[in-house]
Amino acid sequence: MPDLSRKPLRQFSLADRLIQEFDRGLRVVTLQRRTVSAAYPAAAMTDDDLSLQESLESARLMRVNHAGEIAAQGLYHGQALTAHNQETLRQMESSAQEELNHLAWCETRLAELQAPRSLLSPFWYSSSYLLGATAGWVGDRWSLGFVAETEAQVEHHLDNHLGLLPQADSRSRMILEQMRDDERRHGEEARKLGAHELPKPLKKIMMLVSKGMTSGAYWI
Numbered sequence: 001m002p003d004l005s006r007k008p009l010r011q012f013s014l015a016d017r018l019i020q021e022f023d024r025g026l027r028v029v030t031l032q033r034r035t036v037s038a039a040y041p042a043a044a045m046t047d048d049d050l051s052l053q054e055s056l057e058s059a060r061l062m063r064v065n066h067a068g069e070i071a072a073q074g075l076y077h078g079q080a081l082t083a084h085n086q087e088t089l090r091q092m093e094s095s096a097q098e099e100l101n102h103l104a105w106c107e108t109r110l111a112e113l114q115a116p117r118s119l120l121s122p123f124w125y126s127s128s129y130l131l132g133a134t135a136g137w138v139g140d141r142w143s144l145g146f147v148a149e150t151e152a153q154v155e156h157h158l159d160n161h162l163g164l165l166p167q168a169d170s171r172s173r174m175i176l177e178q179m180r181d182d183e184r185r186h187g188e189e190a191r192k193l194g195a196h197e198l199p200k201p202l203k204k205i206m207m208l209v210s211k212g213m214t215s216g217a218y219w220i
């Protein structure tokens with residue numbers, strides 16, 4: 001009979017790590033109290049007087065942004081898992097932490113609009129996690145290039161949403177403007193750490209994937 005007490009500790013660490021990763025993902029996709037490091041951008045604003053139609057449209061747009069932040073958590077967690085060096089790992093972990101602010105703000109805004117989150121949240125998280133882990137596995141500079149490109153596309157997307165939001169919805173506008181500034185900085189930080197420029201076809205594929213997510217979360 002094998003002596004289980006002599007089993008290498010590493011095997012248990014791996015199991016612990018998997019459970020930890022699963023637990024982390026579960027916390028992202030289920031409603032939890034989030035520990036945030038920045039105040040809600042719309043906190044000091046008075047309530048908006050939105051018509052039912054405006055409120056429905058804002059809710060759909062904010063659901064898309066909330067789904068994007070769920071995906072951001074998946075990407076950063078996946079990239080942190082397979083990061084090759086400590087500096088990249090630290091960068092991915094601290095970005096994920098900062099992205100939690102965005103996630104919490106979108107959740108608060110959805111609650112204010114009395115709108116549900118995307119039902120596909122577990123799918124947005126897990127597919128992004130796999131994508132992030134693959135990017136990290138390829139190499140740190142490619143992984144950072146993936147961050148830089150993702151953030152550039154998100155920045156562009158947020159600009160687009162700022163144009164689509166109902167005029168009267170200044171609370172959502174305030175949140176999206178703050179998020180856009182943060183995403184721009186995340187992209188700059190990744191470039192400073194030596195991000196590789198991604199090939200054009202890959203950028204195109206990323207755009208198509210995010211389009212699919214945007215349309216999916218708008219309705220479901």
Ligand SMILES: [Fe+2]
Binds near residue numbers: 072099
């Ligand atoms: Fe974000």
Ligand SMILES: [Fe+2]
Binds near residue numbers: 072099182183186
């Ligand atoms: Fe970001």
